Amino acid sequence: MTKTPVPLSILELGRVKQGSDRRAALDEARTMAQHAELLGYRRFWVAEHHNAPTVATAATSLVIAHVAAGTSTIRVGAGGIMLPNHAPYVIAEQFGTLATLFPGRIDLGLGRAPGTDQLTLQALRRDPSAADHFPQDVLELQAFLGPVQPGQRIEAVPGSGTQVPLWILGSSLFGAQLAAQLGLPFGFASHFAPGSLDQALRVYRDGFTPSRQLDRPYAMVGVNVIAAPTDAEARHLATSQQMSFADLVRGMRGLVQPPIDDIDRYWSPVEKAHASQMLACSVVGGPDTVRAGIDALLMRTQADELMVVSDVFDPALRLRSFDIIADVAGLGEASETPARATATSRG
Template identity: 50%
Template sequence: MAIPLSLLDLAPIAPGQSARDSFAASVELARAAERSGYRRVWYAEHHNMPTIASSATAVLIGHVGAHTDRIRLGAGGIMLPNHSPLVIAEQFGTLGSLFPGRIDLGLGRAPGSDQTTLRALRRSNESADTFPQDVLELNGYLAGRSRIPGVRAVPTPAEPVPLFILGSSLFGAQLAAQLGLPYAFASHFAPDALHQAVAVYRDTFRPSEQLAEPWVIAGVNVFAAEDHDRAVEMRAEAYRARTRGMLTRGGAPADFTDAEIDAFLESPEGRGLAAMTRYTAAGTPAEVREFLEGFAKEAGADELITAHHAQRIEDRIRSVELTAS
């Protein structure tokens, strides 16, 4: 496939498995992506989610980095309002020093969790208001040009860690364009503003030291298998599990049958949930390739970051391999 492919790994914890199992799976997934020619693997910061193990994102990146050789690794993303820019600069300066030329830093302004967890993070709703200034402060630390007199982030990597702005609205598109940074749109779960955001980004982009021309990364869900029906079955299994998880958050009963989940997804509320994953490729390698090429053209994307959600790690690895074939 001509367009570069990358991988988003949420480090899911499957039923009956541990976080340690999840981390081992993430290593194998990254190795498969490396063998298959993917450009990068990103991990997302989420908190208080029992089925996602990527909360300590920088630690996970370091673990996977030690078990891979060439592929770029990064955060997609770090929710910067949860942290001080200095601490993130120290973490990613360390990663950039350990794995030169292999580390990315994607930044978002959402909390990555619910309001109660937000308070546990010692974060307020106003923290996101300083996101643009925090990005500039962080960039200064990583570039060895601190904006805070007398304060520097140690270590400072020999090769700058590139920044990416993540978003699902026009705010991120406008900020990425203003700062001259690559823009990654979360169309794999928040597709509504994709086309408008990409247009705004491209129309208002200003070149920077990091980037001369706009660069758009678009998220897309993928279920690839040798057999079409098996890929469709994997999609149904994964999205039922996702829906069941959302319905049972907060202690609701967990014993929904597949038929009950399917019925919910046909309801008005359920159709809204299902629409969040409208950009999903499911099928044989040829069918997936056709979908991704059409999606990239429609979205105006320079790169696709693919999220493979099959329940079994063996199926996710095979999906990664077949998508790149």
């Protein structure tokens, strides 16, 4: 049986579902992290989104604290913090506090997009041009998390000296170039924007400059995986995610819906084309199909790590999906390579 030779991690959005509520979504995230820890997943990240009724992780650092307090070994972090929405100093304080409370377990992935609409950006009191300063903001944040320098008059407390591992996240060549230039690990958002995946990975690896955090490229690839005992059941469960993406194309902001029997009765051909393009980096099926799909993605990308999204409506069946993924991937059985050890000791 083929075994996935890389770590697997989980991206959590705190999805709010029809018939449930926001508290349940946050508690499900914590339960999912506890389960993932037992299964051998490497990281459990939550993402910053605003003004999205179906996403409960807007206050990302607070959700990380909620999850980390309920676990003991799995790395917990942001996938990511949309840095243009925040002052780097405040993020240094927040993640320095997390690193102080949960030492050696906190990751900080950084994105350049606002993670919301322009009207909400105004409510955040942020200038849309703030994204232009993203590279400088990353360096400023990194400095606040580093050791205090002689003559430094502003210190992040907690924060200074914690050296929380930074990641650059993105879905374009810009993020790949910046991660390479700064010598940071790179996560590509192929779970919803896979178009530039292969080119971005080439740009990152070809341009990588070693840094104090990382001595060689380390690339994480996002992938949707919905696993069930059979291909037919997995395809049925996947309709919840397909409806969510169809709603996104429509500009709708509804809660996650239970799966349906015929997705083609829900979306139009145009909506299907758009949603399917965004979901192109997906593996849906029974154990053999999932194993083959993951292996094919690794062969294609040579990823050092996969960040898995398993958007299943029923919490018990979502847990089962991660069980199947862990089983076919042989989690806990792959030995660390020197490159992986370097990346994960600091990141």
